[in-house]
Amino acid sequence: MASISSKPALTTLRQLLSEVRKQSSVNKLSGNQTVKYILDQYRKYQTTDQQLCKAAEEMHFRAKTYFDYLHHSRRFKELNTEFKGKGERTIEETARMVGFKLPHDPKP
Numbered sequence: 001m002a003s004i005s006s007k008p009a010l011t012t013l014r015q016l017l018s019e020v021r022k023q024s025s026v027n028k029l030s031g032n033q034t035v036k037y038i039l040d041q042y043r044k045y046q047t048t049d050q051q052l053c054k055a056a057e058e059m060h061f062r063a064k065t066y067f068d069y070l071h072h073s074r075r076f077k078e079l080n081t082e083f084k085g086k087g088e089r090t091i092e093e094t095a096r097m098v099g100f101k102l103p104h105d106p107k108p
Contacts, residue, residue: 015071
């Protein structure tokens with residue numbers, strides 16, 4: 001990441017902020033501590049990334065990793081709530097699931 005204004009760095013920053021917005025309960029991100037930290041880190045390594053990083057793309061890799069983590073944890077929650085089991089089922093529900101019908105009780 002040669003600078004914060006490089007195209008991959010800006011794309012990753014936008015994706016990261018978008019994911020934070022999707023997971024935040026508040027629509028306005030200006031007071032969010034996470035957003036402040038992300039922007040501070042981007043500003044901090046804007047000109048000094050070549051001096052402080054072991055690899056030239058380390059900070060960009062970290063930002064992409066954080067984005068992937070946030071994105072996939074949100075998707076996991078969505079899928080988990082959609083397909084979560086309903087617990088114990090009755091005998092009738094289980095029979096209906098597999099396509100069987102229970103015999104009716106004879107009337108006395």
